[in-house]
Amino acid sequence: MAGAAATNTGFPGVEVHGKSIRVAFMYKGARHRHTLGIEPTRNNIKHAAGLRSAALFALKNGNYNETEFFPHSRAADSSASSKRVGDLCERYKPLKAVDITPETQSRYEVALDICVATLGRNRAADALLPEDIQKLRADLIVTRAVSTVNHYLATFAGFLYWCENNHYCGELGKHCVRFTKSSKDPDPLTYEEYLTLIEKGCLHPIDEAAVAVAIYTGLRPGELLALAVEDVAPDFSKITVRRSITQSVTFKVPKTKKERTVLLQPPAREALKVLIADAEQREPADLTVWLNRHESRIGRVRVLLSPKTQARKKVVNDYFVPSAWNTKWANLIRRAEIRPRPAYQTRHTYACWNLTARGNLAFIANQMGHSDYSMLVTVYGRWIDTESPRELDRIWEGMQNMAKSAPNLPQKSDAETVSY
Structure with missing residues (x-):
């Protein structure tokens, strides 16, 4: 039955090609053709027809593996497995x-x-x-x-x-449609809870200072743990957020990929003085901060928070990672006997306290590293008082001050007045 050209065998998609049998079929617009390398005997042709049917069935059921069906096919090369x-x-x-x-x-x-x-x-x-x-x-x-x-x-x-x-x-x-996730409101600490946390939960001055900095700067946990002495202005008026630390003890740029300046309120200033006094007892270290996968910068700094300050073990890490800070935070909360919440709520606390105090939205967003204040409105909407009589009075006072400071303009005479 052998022939020099491809001939039909009577079975769909099975033909004699030279001295061998070739199987062909179409699937989703792609042509599949496989030379089996076996002689075109009647039994082999029937076998090829059965193999073709099995391959089509596997394709429809999503279990098709070309190399398993046609291991000796010229088409079943290394690219087939891809x-x-x-x-x-x-x-x-x-x-x-x-x-x-x-x-x-x-x-x-x-x-x-x-x-x-x-x-x-x-x-x-x-x-x-x-x-x-x-x-x-x-x-x-x-x-x-x-x-x-x-x-x-x-x-x-x-x-x-x-x-x-x-x-x-x-x-x-x-x-790959994502599932709808119920949004959870921020769960900030009240001022009374904060005082309880400081007085009962924090047994060490470093813990007390770290919590105060977290609450009064709104830093993300990774940013807080990577803050260094060199990031604090000499007059304690501000800090520059330049890096964050990951779970694998890798330093990277902040989430927004750029530095930002955070102006400091009095409690944060006092707390930073405590942290700096402790950090200055340690030698500076060269930190590699990754800008992206291929670029990095190296800075010689003294990170403010170190597990070694309160370590009981002889061998401890040089730096806190987020999971270690979460554990410490949970212990502080437990000792203070206040309602548990994640360490990230210190950032929410900063935002909510500032909004409750009627802070400027654009200013707060800038301090927290947001590109605009839309996220504040979305996440912290119920802390933004939009109908306060105090706000109306404040606006009216500002308008009056603006009117008083305006230059005196010449008044037009009745004759110059034109009606529209």
């Missing part, structure tokens, strides 16, 4: 990594690995359907918090968009 979700993801990871920090890369890879494992590493990317992504969402949310699942979906969507752009799959990224 069509599987798992293999594509491994190719995507290093390409994505060049734009993010190593710590972010680690979090991304965890998210990607979980999504790929849940979806199926051996699934063919071009066989995935929107239904598969919807099922992924449903599987992830069963045992995980909404915030965690949303992070996974956002990360996996980036991978799917990359697959789309490289024509490995259809439009799937848009189906």
Whole structure:
């Protein structure tokens, strides 16, 4: 039955090509053709027809692995495996990594690995359907918090968009719809709770000073833990937020990617004097601050807060990381016997206290490192008093002062007055 040209065998998609059998089929607009390398006998042709049917069934069910069905096919080379979700993801990871920090890369890879494992590493990317992504969402949310699942979906969507752009799959990224998360109002400390925390919770002057700085500057925990002596103005009027520390003891630029100046209120000034007196007993250290994955700067500074100040162990870290600060904060709260809340609430406390005192929104947003005050309105809306008679009086007083300070303008005579 052998022939020099491709001939039909009577079975759809199975033909004789030279001295071998060739299988061909179309799936989602892509042509698949595989030369099996076996003689075109009647039994082999029947075997090829069955193999083709099984491959089409696997494609429809998302379990198709080209190298398993056609291991000796000329088309089943090393590039064939790249069509599987798992293999594509491994190719995507290093390409994505060049734009993010190593710590972010680690979090991304965890998210990607979980999504790929849940979806199926051996699934063919071009066989995935929107239904598969919807099922992924449903599987992830069963045992995980909404915030965690949303992070996974956002990360996996980036991978799917990359697959789309490289024509490995259809439009799937848009189906990684994030779950709606109920917004929780900030839970700031009251002033009475703050005093209790200082008096009962803080057994060491350094803890008392650290809490005061956190409350009266609104720094993020990572920014607070990376604050150095050299960041404080000589007259204690302000601090410059230049860096933040991550869980892996890596220093990076603040969340907004740029420095900011925070003007200091009296309690923060006094607290910083205590922290600086302690930090000046330690030798300066060269800190590498990563601007991005490929660029960094080195500064010689003395970080204000160090676990060594109160350490009972001989070997301790040189710097606090956010998780260690969270543990310390929880202990302070427990000793003070006030209602527990996360350490990040010190930042919310700063915002709420300033807003309750009728501070200027733009000023507060600038102090906290926001690009504008829209986030203040969104997050802290109920602390912004929009209908206070005091505010009306303040505005009217300002308008009167403006009128009094205006230059005296010549008055027009009746004859010069024109009606419109």
